[in-house]
Amino acid sequence: MSKEIYENPDLKKERQNCPFNKEEITHLLDGGKEKTIERKQLENYILSDEQLKDAVPMEYLSHADKYAEELRKACLLMHKLADSPAGQVPTLRALMGAGLGSAVLKEGNPLALHYVMFIPALMGQGTIDQQAKWLEKAYNLNMIGTYAQTELGHGTFLRGLETRATYDPKTQEFILESPSLTAYKWWPGSLGKTANYAVVMAQLYTKGKCEGTHPFMVQLRDEETHEPLPGIVNMWLNPVCISSYIHYGTYVKPTNSKLSYATMVFVRVVVCQDVTTNLRKAVTIATRYSCVRRQSELKPGDREPQVMDYQAQQNKLLPPLAATFAFQLAADHLWNLYHTANNNIEQGDLELLPDLHGLSCALKALCSSEAANFVEVCRQSCGGHGYMSCSNFPRIYGQVTAAETYEGENTVLWLQVARYLVKTRKEQSGGLSVKYLIGEEKGPKTVDTTLEGIVKLYRRAAVGLVDVAIAELDKSGRKGEAPHDAWNHAAVYLIKAAQAHARLFVVESFVDSLKEGKLSAPVRTVLSQLCELFIIYWLLERSGDFFLCSNLTKQDLLLLNSKYVELLAAIRPQAVNLVDSFDLRDEVLNSPLGCWDGNVYQRLFDEAAKSPLNQSNVHESFHKYLKPLLKSNL
Ligand SMILES: CCCCC/C=C\C/C=C\C/C=C\CCC(=O)SCCNC(=O)CCNC(=O)[C@H](O)C(C)(C)COP(=O)(O)OP(=O)(O)OC[C@H]1O[C@@H](n2cnc3c(N)ncnc32)[C@H](O)[C@@H]1OP(=O)(O)O
Numbered sequence: 161m162s163k164e165i166y167e168n169p170d171l172k173k174e175r176q177n178c179p180f181n182k183e184e185i186t187h188l189l190d191g192g193k194e195k196t197i198e199r200k201q202l203e204n205y206i207l208s209d210e211q212l213k214d215a216v217p218m219e220y221l222s223h224a225d226k227y228a229e230e231l232r233k234a235c236l237l238m239h240k241l242a243d244s245p246a247g248q249v250p251t252l253r254a255l256m257g258a259g260l261g262s263a264v265l266k267e268g269n270p271l272a273l274h275y276v277m278f279i280p281a282l283m284g285q286g287t288i289d290q291q292a293k294w295l296e297k298a299y300n301l302n303m304i305g306t307y308a309q310t311e312l313g314h315g316t317f318l319r320g321l322e323t324r325a326t327y328d329p330k331t332q333e334f335i336l337e338s339p340s341l342t343a344y345k346w347w348p349g350s351l352g353k354t355a356n357y358a359v360v361m362a363q364l365y366t367k368g369k370c371e372g373t374h375p376f377m378v379q380l381r382d383e384e385t386h387e388p389l390p391g392i393v394n395m396w397l398n399p400v401c402i403s404s405y406i407h408y409g410t411y412v413k414p415t416n417s418k419l420s421y422a423t424m425v426f427v428r429v430v431v432c433q434d435v436t437t438n439l440r441k442a443v444t445i446a447t448r449y450s451c452v453r454r455q456s457e458l459k460p461g462d463r464e465p466q467v468m469d470y471q472a473q474q475n476k477l478l479p480p481l482a483a484t485f486a487f488q489l490a491a492d493h494l495w496n497l498y499h500t501a502n503n504n505i506e507q508g509d510l511e512l513l514p515d516l517h518g519l520s521c522a523l524k525a526l527c528s529s530e531a532a533n534f535v536e537v538c539r540q541s542c543g544g545h546g547y548m549s550c551s552n553f554p555r556i557y558g559q560v561t562a563a564e565t566y567e568g569e570n571t572v573l574w575l576q577v578a579r580y581l582v583k584t585r586k587e588q589s590g591g592l593s594v595k596y597l598i599g600e601e602k603g604p605k606t607v608d609t610t611l612e613g614i615v616k617l618y619r620r621a622a623v624g625l626v627d628v629a630i631a632e633l634d635k636s637g638r639k640g641e642a643p644h645d646a647w648n649h650a651a652v653y654l655i656k657a658a659q660a661h662a663r664l665f666v667v668e669s670f671v672d673s674l675k676e677g678k679l680s681a682p683v684r685t686v687l688s689q690l691c692e693l694f695i696i697y698w699l700l701e702r703s704g705d706f707f708l709c710s711n712l713t714k715q716d717l718l719l720l721n722s723k724y725v726e727l728l729a730a731i732r733p734q735a736v737n738l739v740d741s742f743d744l745r746d747e748v749l750n751s752p753l754g755c756w757d758g759n760v761y762q763r764l765f766d767e768a769a770k771s772p773l774n775q776s777n778v779h780e781s782f783h784k785y786l787k788p789l790l791k792s793n794l
């Protein structure tokens with residue numbers, strides 16, 4: 161007789177009479193029905209392999225055992241690549257990020273940097289000959305690489321990196337050296353124990369002149385013994401300058417010195433998608449738990465309500481739910497811009513490079529910081545159980561907050577965005593993605609609080625805040641301040657302008673995607689409600705920007721507040737159906753709070769029982785330490 165599948169009765173009720181086709185949203189997020197089928201086949205292929213399951217929860221292993229266990233599984237995954245039903249590239253993409261890969265490699269993939277930065281660096285910066293020599297070796301995993309740029313003393317300021325690569329015309333070799341302790345490469349993933357090669361960013365010196373940071377291919381370890389090569393600690397020999405600009409001993413300047421930064425741009429683009437995947441996991445866990453959890457008293461004398469019925473809980477969870485769609489659609493737009501710009505750059509056309517840099521910085525900083533804040537709100541919305549390691553919130557939060565720092569610390573990226581916006585506004589040229597800065601936007605006299613009207617307000621705020629920042633810069637200039645001092649003293653305004661620009665891009669992406677998308681009426685209705693909720697939420701959160709730059713009035717704000725709480729109530733009934741549409745398997749959520757069946761308490765109990773401390777009633781330490789204390793009559 162088939163085992164009755166348990167489903168929490170509250171979750172079961174939430175799922176009844178769903179007014180829209182969940183699979184339609186699943187296909188939208190996957191990029192089409194075929195992609196969904198491919199993803200599900202791949203998930204079954206990977207998650208059905210018993211060798212990829214953890215014998216004990218990772219949190220109970222030592223540091224070294226965690227590394228060994230993750231490496232074992234990562235290598236097994238690579239062996240499974242060849243027979244993957246989804247093909248190599250989609251499989252690798254799924255295994256590297258916060259999605260399917262995180263169901264197997266809970267502490268992170270020791271081979272991630274090889275695929276996410278090392279190979280892209282070779283593809284983007286290597287000459288044809290170098291690619292012929294290294295790419296096949298890298299794809300065949302006959303070498304494991306990393307991207308070694310950050311040093312103990314420098315991560316942000318690339319022009320300040322201390323590692324030197326001095327070209328010796330006699331031997332036609334580069335001598336790489338770390339001239340000081342602060343020059344030691346620090347942070348590169350896999351550098352410690354896994355990689356045997358690295359793309360090393362170093363200052364290129366030739367004929368006594370520094371030509372700036374360039375990428376070098378360096379062998380770190382013996383390919384057989386894995387022992388570090390001689391002198392590896394502070395001296396690397398025989399590196400190869402990738403995309404060599406040394407022709408017959410003479411340095412030939414690249415068409416754009418920032419092309420050597422291209423790998424970072426690629427990762428910033430993929431980080432937007434990755435943090436969105438993590439946010440989807442957090443929202444799913446918190447939403448399902450909030451419909452299982454019953455607590456307190458809403459109506460005197462009534463049964464304890466589902467905590468999702470509190471407006472305060474809806475205010476916590478529905479904006480991040482909406483954000484997952486907003487960020488996904490914006491990340492898709494950015495990915496398309498990346499491909500267009502990259503194809504043009506390969507033809508020597510660099511026109512879109514500033515736009516790509518500006519937008520990738522803006523979206524990486526916005527999505528990572530907003531996702532980090534939203535993940536923490538999701539964790540808090542689950543009370544004490546959200547604090548448990550097995551909830552998966554600590555791990556998701558750790559991964560998302562890391563993205564606020566790596567690949568460009570967010571503040572630094574915001575200032576890069578501001579530099580691009582000020583230049584575009586002042587020069588009234590370029591600015592593919594910031595057309596509003598070129599034309600003279602006439603702000604609406606009275607505020608129109610329709611969706612289109614609110615988007616216009618976002619545009620007013622975006623252009624207005626750039627003008628406020630420029631006015632500050634000009635004011636400092638008139639006081640005789642040097643440009644770098646004026647820039648530093650306007651930083652607060654510059655960052656606000658950059659953030660308003662990033663929010664405008666996300667809002668326009670969401671609205672435009674709904675206009676262009678071929679959606680059924682029910683799906684369009686629920687996504688439009690989420691879109692309106694989200695853009696009003698952000699406006700209410702940043703109302704100062706809009707008061708400063710538009711004719712928004714107190715009455716308008718009160719009206720928008722009312723609209724916002726109406727939308728919370730309208731979306732509440734579909735919260736579980738919306739997160740079910742993400743189609744995230746329990747193994748990917750990896751949380752007893754978020755499991756599909758809602759059997760939360762039993763799963764929490766089972767997780768607790770796995771702790772080594774729960775394998776006996778009295779731990780040996782009692783006899784060693786506590787008992788003597790109890791007897792000592794202090
Ligand atoms: C496939 C699925 C994957 C899923 C997994 C996803 C994620 C997880 C995977 C990987 C992450 C893991 C590890 C992270 C790895 C790292 O962290 S690698 C190290 C990252 N480090 C950085 O990002 C360093 C940040 N700093 C910089 O980029 C630069 O120092 C700077 C801040 C940009 C300043 O550079 P500088 O040379 O000083 O330039 P300046 O500010 O003077 O500007 C000069 C002009 O150059 C333009 N510009 C700057 N950068 C770029 C660029 N990248 N592209 C194009 N143009 C650029 C700038 O706009 C200026 O132009 P003007 O016209 O003169 O204004």
Ligand SMILES: Cc1cc2nc3c(=O)[nH]c(=O)nc-3n(C[C@H](O)[C@H](O)[C@H](O)COP(=O)(O)OP(=O)(O)OC[C@H]3O[C@@H](n4cnc5c(N)ncnc54)[C@H](O)[C@@H]3O)c2cc1C
Pocket residue numbers: 273307308309310313314315316317346347348349562565566567568569570571572575
């Ligand atoms: C999980 C993780 C993985 C990583 N993986 C890699 C890797 O694989 N390879 C690699 O090379 N690196 C890696 N890194 C390093 C990472 O890229 C750097 O930490 C990052 O670029 C930030 O640089 P920093 O550490 O020097 O911070 P800093 O720049 O020193 O930041 C300190 C403070 O200074 C501020 N600041 C700095 N410059 C300015 C400015 N111009 N204006 C205003 N404020 C400023 C920052 O905003 C910040 O508040 C990783 C980091 C993490 C956390």
